[in-house]
Amino acid sequence: MVAPLITVLALVLLVPLVRLIMVSGQEYGLDQLIGGKPVRWVGLDNFVKVLTSQDFYDALWRTVKFVVVSVALTIGLGLALAHLLAKVSAPVRVFLLLSLVTVWAMPPIIAMPIWRWLIDQRFGVLNYGLYKAGLLPTRTFNWFAEPFTGWMVITAIVVWGALPFVVISLHAAMTAVSADHVEAARLDGAGAWRVFTAVTLPAIRSTLLIVTTLSIIWNYRVFAQIWLLRDIGANKDSYYTLGIWSYVESFSNKDFGYGAAIALVSVVLLAALSAVAVRHVLRSAADENGS
Structure with a gap:
């Protein structure tokens, strides 16, 4: 029963890997x-x-920085949103979960044109909103003119796409935390933060490690978001x-x-x-x- 799966994996993964080595x-x-x-x-x-090659070490360092920042933001925001899901009413929770699933189901190749329109230098909604709020000096701000702001946009998009899986997984783990343990901690005088760090966090540690590991692997392999956005501005080598x-x-x-x-x-x-x-x-x- 396992043989068909092994055969498919060998054809899809092993054969290209052997060819790559050759x-x-x-x-x-x-x-x-x-x-x-x-x-x-x-x-x-x-x-x-x-x-x-110095290019290798530059690209490696750039990859490491991107993975560390994006994973830290994904896990931090994921924990906050998962905790929020447990506090809101059932209709709001259903709406939020459906929104997250919609984001998760959208392929990057489809999402990128939408994001390119949002951050467009001349017609972008983001530039217009930030300019009206006084946060940008001009409506024609090019986010990819400088690597720092360009990486900010790329990181935000990657985190946006990764949050649904993390939030749903952590929320499911949080719902399995024993209510008796939480109540006992509160009776002992523990505040909300202490309950989270002493009861909830240890209980969801395995799930947290798994989603963190997967996030590291996925963000290390990010390609489409960077490739489809780097052509907007100059300094393309800075996005390698x-x-x-x-x-x-x-x-x-x-x-x-x-x-x-x-x-x-x-x-x-x-x-x-x-x-x-x-x-x-x-x-x-x-x-x-x-x-």
């Missing part, structure tokens, strides 16, 4: 792809080129994450071997990060079962 060890450009020029094996030369850099080297510069090496290094880093995160999740689950 190309990363080759001199493989447009001449080899369509020009008939024979492929030349270069061994680890592409990886040496990646690891000795590892994924964007690999794509540019492969399909813009037509150096598929070098791009494959970048992608493979990125995969190895993500696999190592995922292994550490999963280990913490399993350890947390084991501690809870032991207690």
Whole structure:
């Protein structure tokens, strides 16, 4: 019964990964792809080129900063909204959950044109509203003229798209917290913050670790939001994450071997990060079962 699933996964994941490994060890450009020029094996030369390039460390540092900030905002806002869902009335809760599901169901490729219209330099609703509120000096503010404001927009959009899963998951975990424990803490004189940190947070720790791990993996792999928005302004190199850099080297510069090496290094880093995160999740689950 498991064989069909394993077969599909092997075809979808394993075969491309093996091909990626092969190309990363080759001199493989447009001449080899369509020009008939024979492929030349270069061994680890592409990886040496990646690891000795300053562009790699710039892209890695940019990726790390983006992941840390976006995940921190996603989890922080997710906890606040999940707690809010438990306090509002049933009709409001249903409305909020439906809104979250709608956001979660919208693919980034569809959401990005809407966001591009909202932040448009000349006709954007966001610019108009902030200008009328006195928060912008001009209505024609280009958010992507500078990397700092451009990354602010990208991070906000990524957090917006990631919040539904986090909020719904944490809300479900919070509803399973024992009401008796909460009531006992309140009878002992604990305030709302103390109840949350001493009762609710330990009870939802496993779920919190899981959604944090998934958020790290997903935000590390963010591509469409950055790629579709970076063309609005200048300084496009300032928006290179590892994924964007690999794509540019492969399909813009037509150096598929070098791009494959970048992608493979990125995969190895993500696999190592995922292994550490999963280990913490399993350890947390084991501690809870032991207690």
